[in-house]
Amino acid sequence: MTAAVTGARPDVPTRLAADDLDLLLLIRHFELALLDMFGRGELHGTTHTCLGQEYVPVALRPLLTDGDHVFSNHRGHGHYLARFADPHGLLAEVMGRQGAVCHGVGGSQHILRDRYLSTGVQGESVPVAAGVALHLNRAEPGHLALVHLGDGTWGEGAVYEGLNMAALWGLPLLLVVEHNGIAQSTPTDAQLAGSIEGRARAFGVDHTLVTATDTALVRAALAPVLRRVREESRPAVVELRTHRVGPHSKGDDSRTPEEIAYAKAHDWYARYAEAYPEQFAAHDERQRAYLAEVVREVAGRPASVWEEADRG
Amino acid sequence: MTAAVTGARPDVPTRLAADDLDLLLLIRHFELALLDMFGRGELHGTTHTCLGQEYVPVALRPLLTDGDHVFSNHRGHGHYLARFADPHGLLAEVMGRQGAVCHGVGGSQHILRDRYLSTGVQGESVPVAAGVALHLNRAEPGHLALVHLGDGTWGEGAVYEGLNMAALWGLPLLLVVEHNGIAQSTPTDAQLAGSIEGRARAFGVDHTLVTATDTALVRAALAPVLRRVREESRPAVVELRTHRVGPHSKGDDSRTPEEIAYAKAHDWYARYAEAYPEQFAAHDERQRAYLAEVVREVAGRPASVWEEADRG
Amino acid sequence: MAERVVENLNQALHALLADDPRLYLLGEDLADPYGGAFKVTRGLSSRWPDRVLSTPLSEGGIVGVAGGLALAGQRAIVEIMFSDFVALAFDQILNFASKSTAMYGRRVPMPLVVRCPTGGNRGYGPTHSQSPQKHFVGIPGLDLYEVSPFHDNQTVLGGMLATGRPGLLFEDKVLYTGRMYADGVVDELFRYDLLDGDVARIWVDDPEQSDCVLVVPGGLAVRAVAVARELLLRDDIVCQVLVPSRLWPLHAAALLPAVARAGRLVVAEESTTGGTWGAELAHAVHTALWGTLRAPVRLVHSADSVIPTAAHLERTVLVQNTDIHRAVKEVVRGA
């Protein structure tokens, strides 16, 4: 079964409750702050921002419980912030300062907290999440394991191995595909033959296409999918057509100006600002200021400490 | 596109030309001779016979040219014999005697001769064949790379990685799936979710289902597929519903008597014998005797020699 | 007579599954009535159909699933049908299971064992006969063990799971049908005991005295004992055999005293040459016993070659008892 929820460019986005809007903007300003710091040479290593894709974890947030496992990937700041509302812990992790959620060992791409895990090798998490779902199915029915992955990650064989076992064994595994049309520098049509819908169906797995970028519409489209995964204990794939507004990592965007303009034109941020200028301005300013304060505070912390006893 | 050629149990099999029948029976008696020798403890190691599936390479034989690459797997004796009509070289390989096609180094599962290659790690050959097809496409258009694989091998991620690249790049790659309903001891429905058809379609790849076990019908169904792969230079998947009449390897058949009886009931061998008793008897006797002679002759040869210069 | 190694393994799995409701066992074709390619898992899926699962052909995926179970507070044992195919799970082992124990800034238990039927001498050919131990030596967070006829597998597997670190257990395929040793007795000449609960020590007469120490992983234990016997009877050389159950991290503390006393060490493995476990052990010994050894540590292993299928060719590649015998003699006699 494939369900499609369209609405790529509704004329007016749905007005959001304050907490949703705040979370969207928290993620946005977190990412902008990071790029800013990288630009000024204040950060070491690399990072991948989710600019333009913030609404995905925000839409999912009330649909998930603490008992659900979330697997994130390289582009995971939004996923983390939607789950924990902890910009300090995450920024400290990226900067290697005290209070870092993983003591600065994992950095931007490798985070574990409660039932949230991210790692840096694409595709690897799908079988791992299937294993978690195998346990949930037996011991904690009604909970699910969710994997965020990009369109490009469907190049990895591990995805199919995991999906096959999840389908065979009836496991509550949800793959949330953030299909932003590109993998690093490679457009989807140069790295993915056929379709994600076909790949889900090939394993007898339900697929839902969501082209909306409106948090409320996306949430409404996702709610029944999560319910089915929980109640019927079988995997599902949700494909969200989304738009990477920023570079792949720090500053590597080799798309044409037209392609970048196209992504920007689909950015929820500008459109929401236009639709609800007053509500937006107030929240936007608040989150921007909040993040500036977070950056200031965390940057002032001493370096993180990794105790011998924690070294595995 | 999916084309289906049915005919699982036509009342009367098509009468075959002498060379086709001989080849079918050559393979059959080769395999029977091997099992016999294993049973008597005369062979070392292991082997996987293609009893019941002999018609697949026989049907393909006139559709392939010397310029095509064939990739075989663990169940490859029929594939080899259909290509080279060389039971001596193959038996010598299995027995480690002089004249062995790979000096006894490769054994039953690892054979390379001209553009024919088999290896023992399931799924690994699909990307390799895609690489060969990439070359053919550029340098020898009209030729193709064919991979024989089983239903169980679709568990391996490598299959999807290879198929994706072949589809993206428009490569003349043909996957011939011998779907015998089982992988070693595991029934297909316990190891493959969804369908092979779906898995081909997922990559935008044509799929053809062939349920006939009648060599002539199978050949007729395959001919247009191979033509398309060559002319249009794009991959295709052919799924042959077939029946493993023997054990997985030497003697490990844990199927129920009913399951084994079902496979036997679909064996082309008995049905052909029944339909054309005289033609069959003559050819059958000739090939049986020929193989007995091959066994006698090869068993009398000295051990194979592997020269230092050949050791890689 | 003592039980066969395959029975000991099978009983170990029965006992562990019975004791621990969190334990899963995954692998290709391991369900009844087939019970696995080498019959190690017979009877298990019938008793615990929920926790003993035959999987698709997906070595990487299965180890990933096991990693997920471990992450979720469960425990998992995976059977890879032939250890050659563990190559397909290299990423899950290197980059997920072992990394996860430490890369999140705190210890994360990952109780997970990958069982690997290993080695040649069965005519299975180049892709079904390898000894891949060496490729996994020195992965932070990963332990390596090898089945031996001296080590009870319930103790070994239970101990591996208890560490909370992922581990690989190598199982020599020829050993399966051999017998376990019991009660400290090898035969009418040789006795054995366990040092630190890990290193089996096989000796004649006096455990504190030998002309040479021969260290081997479990897969070579029977062969090493046969060589030691020959050396004693034919050459009057007293060779003490040490068989650690844990290959990595090295159990140097338990191995060094005997080597120090004898002043001579031979390490034999079935692995092909280069980058071997033995080279690492040799380095530890050369460093720790610098200036006191009578000869350089001698490594014996298979040739730098693919492993051919035909028995007469396989022999030209795989380490032979005569190779080990010759090495010990040369080290002792200084040839």
Next chain:
Amino acid sequence: MAERVVENLNQALHALLADDPRLYLLGEDLADPYGGAFKVTRGLSSRWPDRVLSTPLSEGGIVGVAGGLALAGQRAIVEIMFSDFVALAFDQILNFASKSTAMYGRRVPMPLVVRCPTGGNRGYGPTHSQSPQKHFVGIPGLDLYEVSPFHDNQTVLGGMLATGRPGLLFEDKVLYTGRMYADGVVDELFRYDLLDGDVARIWVDDPEQSDCVLVVPGGLAVRAVAVARELLLRDDIVCQVLVPSRLWPLHAAALLPAVARAGRLVVAEESTTGGTWGAELAHAVHTALWGTLRAPVRLVHSADSVIPTAAHLERTVLVQNTDIHRAVKEVVRGA
């Protein structure tokens, strides 16, 4: 000033693709205008769009495709974006590409190079900073090389392809932006030459004389030279640095004479401890020079640990110049 290492690599690829119409280059994101994650492949896909292909994320599959090209009489170079991901291609390397050179009973050319951007010190974290060389040591049929500022990459890559054996080329990521050395001159104190066309020898005053030999793979070459300089200026220790381009098979013949003369050897690598290339080299040296060394071969490497992301933590794990310095001093002074 000499060109940067990344430019040397890029020019090498340009030249090889221009010279050999059978050569392909495959990898993720290597097409223009992106030109690869580290920009090594810039400009190549524009000149040879048919033979320089950006691939999907499929490390195992890409190496498989390269194996197919090699089998079909072509040649292939694969770029793995971060060498950590070569774990996903372990099966294709171990069980297909290297096996195929020999397992069919005759030599089969498999001209295929897997390029692996390697190592830490860039804050990329535990799954993007590893040095996986050691896991590939001792695979029959497989060669290992490492990029160094002393070795021209056209010669290295051309030579690797010419052997007909598959090989891995490790490329230290920090080295990319550094400069090549040229004309035998390192700086005002040190000179270099190439032994056997493979081992770069860096010396002060007299190439035949040193207090200690320091062997490092190319990724540590710049660091080793810095250490040798410090040792000379601060400690008055003459340390000769040897940098083999080919790590495996070991180039023992070119390394041993200098070690024999000095009687002291330190091997430094960025790899985490255990099962290292250095241990294998140490064993060869201990055996060949038994009784003539003044001290056991000393190995210096990173800790037994995941590689953390934050710079101040990464330093506590990765080998530091001070570690190498201290090791040489201890070996020379006998501390």
